[in-house]
Amino acid sequence: MTFISPWFLLGLLGIAIPVYLHLYYRKTPVQKEFPSLRLIKLSVEFVARRKKIRNIILMTLRILTVVLVVMAMARPFLGSSASAAADAQAPSAFVVLLDNSMSMSSVDKGISAFNSARSKALELIDQMTENDRATVGFVNEPGRLGYSQLTWDKEALKKIISDSKISAGGTDLASSLLPALKLLSPLKTHKKAVFLITDMTESSWRPFLERYDIAETDKSIDLIVVPMGAQAVDNTAVTDLRVESPIVMTGKKTVVKAQIANYSKQAKKIRAVFAINGERKSERDLEVEANSEKETDFEVVFAQSGMNRIALSINSDALPADNERHAALRVFDPCKILIVKPENVPGAPENKEDLFVKFALNPLAKSKDNSFITESRSANELNNVDFKRYAALILINQRHLSADVLKRLSEYLMGGGNLITFLGDRTEPEWYNENLTDNLGSSYLLPARLFKRVGNAVSKSVYYRLTDLDLGHPAFNIFEKEENGDPSRARIYEFFQVKPNSSAIVLCRMSHGFPGIVEEKRGAGKSLLVTFSADTKWTNWPVRPTWLPFLHQTLISMITSKEATVKNIKSGMPVSITLMQKDAGKLKIVLPDETEISPSSNNGHKGVLHLTVTNTEQAGYYEIVSDRLGVLTAFAVNPPAAESRLEKINLREIPRFIPLKDEPGKRTVKDKVSVLRNGYDLSGISLIMLVLLAIAENFLANKPAKKRTE
Structure with missing residues (x-):
C-alpha cells in the first residue's frame, strides 16, 4: 500500500483522543451496603455491564472514524503490481512494444488488429506526465526500439507510432523485449513497466517461452500484455x-x-x-x-x-x-557448350574422345527441347570463335594451345565463363604448368599444378576408385540418395598426380588419397580439373550410369553459381548481392509498390560490385535494374508461413505478464493502466465507510434510555 499524502498519517495519533475521553468519563461505582436493596444491586450491576459493552463499541467506532479520516486525507492506494508498491510520487519509465508483424493485419468487423493496436499505443503514450520517460519498439522480425534511450518527448513517440506500418515479417518477441528490459533495469527511482500490444498468436509465443524464462526477469519491472484481435479467425x-x-x-x-x-x-x-x-x-x-x-x-x-x-x-x-x-x-536459354577435342592425326581415324561428353549432354543432338546444345571443335578451329557465346568450355586431352587462344580463354574465365579440363595421354605437365598457370600470372586457368602420371591404362591390372566425394557440392549432392547411383563404383586405371592451389577445393580423391577432381573460383567464373580422361582409355566411368548426372550437375552448378538470385528472404532482412562492375552502370532497386530507390554498394577487387538492399519490409518482387542492361537480378520477399497460424495462446501459460484486456462497457485501457501503475484508490472507500461509521456511532450514542435499560 502506498499513500499520496503520507504526512497525514500523523493524524493516527488522534486515536488517543477517544481512548482518553472513554477513560476520563468512565464512572467508578461507590460501594454501599444495603442488605434490603439486594435486588436493586443486581439490577444496577446488569445495567453497568451493558453500558460498559456499549462504551467499548462506541470507543472502537470513534477510533475507526479517526483512522478513516486520516486514511481518506492520506489517499492510500493498494495494488499487486511492482509499480503500485513503489513510491506514489515516483515518476514512471516505460516501454510500449507494438506488434506490427504480418498476423496483425488480420481484419475483424472491418478493423485491422494493427490499427486498433496503434490506437492503444497512442493512449498509453498520452498518459505520460512531464516527469515520465518512455520509448516505443516494434516486435516484428527483426524487432527494434524507436529510440535506444528513454525520452521525455511525448510528441516524438506519438509520431513514431502514427507513422508505423505493418510488416510482412514474423514476430520476434525477444528482439525488442530483452532490450526494453535492459533499458529499464538500471532505473531505481521510477515505476517501471513494459507494455506489449500483440495478437497473442501461439506460433510467436511458444518458441519464446521455450527459450526464455520470463519468471526470472527483473521483478521491479511490470510486464503488461494488451491482447488484440478476434479470439478465433479462420x-x-x-x-x-x-x-x-x-x-x-x-x-x-x-x-x-x-x-x-x-x-x-x-x-x-x-x-x-x-x-x-x-x-x-x-x-x-x-x-x-x-x-x-x-x-x-x-x-x-x-x-x-x-x-x-x-x-x-x-x-x-x-x-x-x-x-x-x-x-x-x-x-x-538452352546452354551452349563448346567442346574442344584433340586434333586429328593425319592418316589416323577421326578422334572421338569427345563422344561420351557430347552424348551425355545432348544424346540426340537436339537444338531444341534440351538443356544443353553442344558444339565440338578442334584447337586449330578456335581462332575466330567468340567464347562469350558459350556457357562453358570443355577442354579434352589437349597437347598445346596457341597464345592467342590461351589469352582469350583467360579473359573468358575471369569474366564469368566456365572451364572444364580433362587430361589424357596427350597432356604434357610441364607445358600445362608453364602456359596455363605460370605465364598467365593472376589470370591462370588451372586449379592445380600437374606432376607425373599414376597407374597403367594399358595393362589395367590395377585400378583406383573415387573416394571422399564432397556430397555437399552440387556436382555430387545428387548421389546422397542411393537410388541415384554411386560414382565410387567407377574404375580409374590411370590419372595425373596434381597439387591443388591454396584456394581450390578437392571434390573427390582417388582411393590412394591423390586428388581426383579439383575446382577453383577464378574471377567471376569457375575452373574444374578432372585428372583422368573423358573417354574409356583411362577409366570406365563414361559408360557408368553416374557419368551423365555428374556432368549435368557440374555444368548446372557452374552456370548458376554466379547468379545473384537469392531465396527465402525474410521481411526486414538485408540482402547482399554480388555483381560484375562491368554490368552495373547506374543501378536502382524497384520495390514491390514500384517505388525506386538507390542501393548501397561497395567496389570489390577484380571488378566485383557488392550490393546491399536494406529496405525489404514489403512482401513481393524486388528488381535490381541497370540503366545499360536492364534487369540484372531479382528476389522475392514473403511472409513466414508460421505467421498465418492465428490460434491464440492461453494467457495463463504466460508467466509474469499482467493481461490488460479492452472490454467494451467496462473500464478503459487508460483507467486500467492507472490502476496498474498506482493501485486502487482507497480514499473513496474510506469516505463511504466513514459516513457509515458516523451514522452507526450517532445511532448507538443517542439510543433512547428506555430501550437501553430493558
Missing part, C-alpha cells in the same frame, strides 16, 4: 512456392510446386491462380481439409529468358497478406 494461406529443378530453360516444361494451408475448423474450397510476370497462366479449384495443407503442381513453359516473376494467389479472407506468394526465377 485463415487460408499460400505457404510455399518453389521450383525444384536446379536449372530452368525456355521452351521446356517446368513443374512449379505450391502449398496451400487451411487453418480453420472446416474444409475450404480455394481457387488458386498461377501467374508469370503478371499474366495468368493457370487456375484451379482445390478443396483443403480443416487444419491441413495441400500441395499442388503447375506445369508451365517459360517463353522469356532472364528473370521471371512467378506468383500464386488465392481468394481473400480475414488475413489478406498471406493470400499471395511470390518467387524470382532465373530462366536460361
Whole structure:
C-alpha cells in the first residue's frame, strides 16, 4: 500500500483522543451496603455491564472514524503490481512494444488488429506526465526500439507510432523485449513497466517461452500484455512456392510446386491462380481439409529468358497478406557448350574422345527441347570463335594451345565463363604448368599444378576408385540418395598426380588419397580439373550410369553459381548481392509498390560490385535494374508461413505478464493502466465507510434510555 499524502498519517495519533475521553468519563461505582436493596444491586450491576459493552463499541467506532479520516486525507492506494508498491510520487519509465508483424493485419468487423493496436499505443503514450520517460519498439522480425534511450518527448513517440506500418515479417518477441528490459533495469527511482500490444498468436509465443524464462526477469519491472484481435479467425494461406529443378530453360516444361494451408475448423474450397510476370497462366479449384495443407503442381513453359516473376494467389479472407506468394526465377536459354577435342592425326581415324561428353549432354543432338546444345571443335578451329557465346568450355586431352587462344580463354574465365579440363595421354605437365598457370600470372586457368602420371591404362591390372566425394557440392549432392547411383563404383586405371592451389577445393580423391577432381573460383567464373580422361582409355566411368548426372550437375552448378538470385528472404532482412562492375552502370532497386530507390554498394577487387538492399519490409518482387542492361537480378520477399497460424495462446501459460484486456462497457485501457501503475484508490472507500461509521456511532450514542435499560 502506498499513500499520496503520507504526512497525514500523523493524524493516527488522534486515536488517543477517544481512548482518553472513554477513560476520563468512565464512572467508578461507590460501594454501599444495603442488605434490603439486594435486588436493586443486581439490577444496577446488569445495567453497568451493558453500558460498559456499549462504551467499548462506541470507543472502537470513534477510533475507526479517526483512522478513516486520516486514511481518506492520506489517499492510500493498494495494488499487486511492482509499480503500485513503489513510491506514489515516483515518476514512471516505460516501454510500449507494438506488434506490427504480418498476423496483425488480420481484419475483424472491418478493423485491422494493427490499427486498433496503434490506437492503444497512442493512449498509453498520452498518459505520460512531464516527469515520465518512455520509448516505443516494434516486435516484428527483426524487432527494434524507436529510440535506444528513454525520452521525455511525448510528441516524438506519438509520431513514431502514427507513422508505423505493418510488416510482412514474423514476430520476434525477444528482439525488442530483452532490450526494453535492459533499458529499464538500471532505473531505481521510477515505476517501471513494459507494455506489449500483440495478437497473442501461439506460433510467436511458444518458441519464446521455450527459450526464455520470463519468471526470472527483473521483478521491479511490470510486464503488461494488451491482447488484440478476434479470439478465433479462420485463415487460408499460400505457404510455399518453389521450383525444384536446379536449372530452368525456355521452351521446356517446368513443374512449379505450391502449398496451400487451411487453418480453420472446416474444409475450404480455394481457387488458386498461377501467374508469370503478371499474366495468368493457370487456375484451379482445390478443396483443403480443416487444419491441413495441400500441395499442388503447375506445369508451365517459360517463353522469356532472364528473370521471371512467378506468383500464386488465392481468394481473400480475414488475413489478406498471406493470400499471395511470390518467387524470382532465373530462366536460361538452352546452354551452349563448346567442346574442344584433340586434333586429328593425319592418316589416323577421326578422334572421338569427345563422344561420351557430347552424348551425355545432348544424346540426340537436339537444338531444341534440351538443356544443353553442344558444339565440338578442334584447337586449330578456335581462332575466330567468340567464347562469350558459350556457357562453358570443355577442354579434352589437349597437347598445346596457341597464345592467342590461351589469352582469350583467360579473359573468358575471369569474366564469368566456365572451364572444364580433362587430361589424357596427350597432356604434357610441364607445358600445362608453364602456359596455363605460370605465364598467365593472376589470370591462370588451372586449379592445380600437374606432376607425373599414376597407374597403367594399358595393362589395367590395377585400378583406383573415387573416394571422399564432397556430397555437399552440387556436382555430387545428387548421389546422397542411393537410388541415384554411386560414382565410387567407377574404375580409374590411370590419372595425373596434381597439387591443388591454396584456394581450390578437392571434390573427390582417388582411393590412394591423390586428388581426383579439383575446382577453383577464378574471377567471376569457375575452373574444374578432372585428372583422368573423358573417354574409356583411362577409366570406365563414361559408360557408368553416374557419368551423365555428374556432368549435368557440374555444368548446372557452374552456370548458376554466379547468379545473384537469392531465396527465402525474410521481411526486414538485408540482402547482399554480388555483381560484375562491368554490368552495373547506374543501378536502382524497384520495390514491390514500384517505388525506386538507390542501393548501397561497395567496389570489390577484380571488378566485383557488392550490393546491399536494406529496405525489404514489403512482401513481393524486388528488381535490381541497370540503366545499360536492364534487369540484372531479382528476389522475392514473403511472409513466414508460421505467421498465418492465428490460434491464440492461453494467457495463463504466460508467466509474469499482467493481461490488460479492452472490454467494451467496462473500464478503459487508460483507467486500467492507472490502476496498474498506482493501485486502487482507497480514499473513496474510506469516505463511504466513514459516513457509515458516523451514522452507526450517532445511532448507538443517542439510543433512547428506555430501550437501553430493558
